[in-house]
Structures are given as C-alpha cells and as structure tokens.
Amino acid sequence: MKDEAGKLLYWVGCMASYRTQPIAEATANVLKKLGVRFFTLGTKETCCGSIVLRAGLMEEAVKLARSNIELFSKLGVGFIVTSCPGCFRTIGREYEGMLGFKLPFPVQHTSMLLDELTRKPDAKLGEVRLKVAYHDPCHLGRHMGVYDAPRRVLQRIPGIEVVEMPFTREEALCCGAGGGVRSTYRELSGEAARTLILENFLSTGADTLVTACPFCYFNLSSAASELSVSVMDLPMLVEKALL
Secondary structure, eight states: OOOOTTOEEEEOOHHHHHTOHHHHHHHHHHHHHTTOOOBOOGGGOOOOSHHHHHTTOHHHHHHHHHHHHHHHHHHTOOEEEESOHHHHHIIIIIHHHTTOOOOSSOEEEHHHHHHHHHTSTTOOBOOOOEEEEEOOOTIIIIITOOOHHHHHHHHHSTTEEEEOOSSOGGGOOOOSOTTTHHHHOHHHHHHHHHHHIIIIIGGGTOSEEEESOHHHHHHHHHHHHHHTOEEEEHHHHHHHHBO
16 A cells, blocks of 8 residues: 555445445444545545446446546545445456546555555454355456455454355355346345355354455345344454454
C-alpha cells in the first residue's frame, strides 16, 4: 500500500452499503484500528458498473466508469480498496482493459490490503479459537488470481485453524449469488449455496465458513441460517481478533 495520507478511498460497493453493512462497518473499524487514514464517498458513491458490464450493457458501463473516474480525479484519489471482488475486478482491471480508461493509481481488494497490514509488527492480533474453511469468491479467485492473501491473513490470527474444502481455489464452487442468478433465479441461487455448504463445507469439520465477498457472504448466510452454520466475511473476523 502506498503511503498517500488522506488519499486512500475505501470503495464500499452496493452490497456492503445496503445489504451487508456489517462488512462495511468491520472494514472501516479494522482500517482505523490499524492506523490507516482513508475516506469514503458516502452518498456520492454510485455503482462501479460491474452488474451492467456482466449484462452486456456496455454504454451504461462506460458512462459509470467515466463518471467515477472524473470524481476520483476531482477528489485526488491516490489508492482504492474495495470490499467487493466484483468492484475490484471492474475498477482495477476492466476500466482499463475493457472500457479503455486509464487509472493513475492502484486498486486492491480488502484481503490484499489486510495481508499487507497484518504482517506488520504493530498489528496486534488476539486469539480467536476457531476452525475455519475459506471459500474462494469467483471474481477474487478465478478472475483476479487472489488466493493466498486471505489465507495468510487467517493464518496470522492466533488460535485460528485453517482447513481446506474438497473444492477450493481454482476449483471452488460458486456461491450462487453472482451473474444476476440470485436476482433472476432465487431458488437456483439458494440451492447452489446449500450445495456448497452441505457437500463442500461440512466435510471439513470446521466451525465457521469464511469468505471475502459481500455477495458470497449474503447468499451463504441465507443458506447457513437453515443449516446452523456460521458464516463470516474476512474483515469481520479480523475485527474480532484485533486488540
């Protein structure tokens, strides 16, 4: 992470802003506790464009990207960190690679920033006695290649035992929430989440299913409530550990 005081923008994202607010709250608390200066856009934050881009609405995606980049420039943003892997992929890769814009600053997912921050000696992590299995979100893993950063963060928390599910990393099962599936095919989306828990998670004997995506957290939590399984997003667990 570049040391750009006051220039780090925490891009909260639609899901963490409206549907999974505990993720946004935990992320902000963790950054504050770790001494990171940041700001958010508040009501000025719009959509990153991920959803319209996946739907093939290129003109809308270009409009959103242009508007966001103009705002970033106006505010002097020097670095962006996102809760949502879809936002990370869209802003960090597709604004340039697919939509033709230039970003003069880096973009990271929260798991990557937490990986940097928790390796520092002044990051005091207390014991959390849990056996956890980590679920790789599609956009973060297969699409952006981020597999190790969230696992390293988990392994640094004293008392945490990290176990792997049968299908993980490049072969991880989809939670069922992405690509508009939950919005359009609610029953199919729920079945995908239940299958992931019943056939992939429960075999590990873990206490808690950890992910790093507001969409995954939302959909898996819905299924988990029926199955007496605990689901946490990575910043929520880090917040629990920080002294």
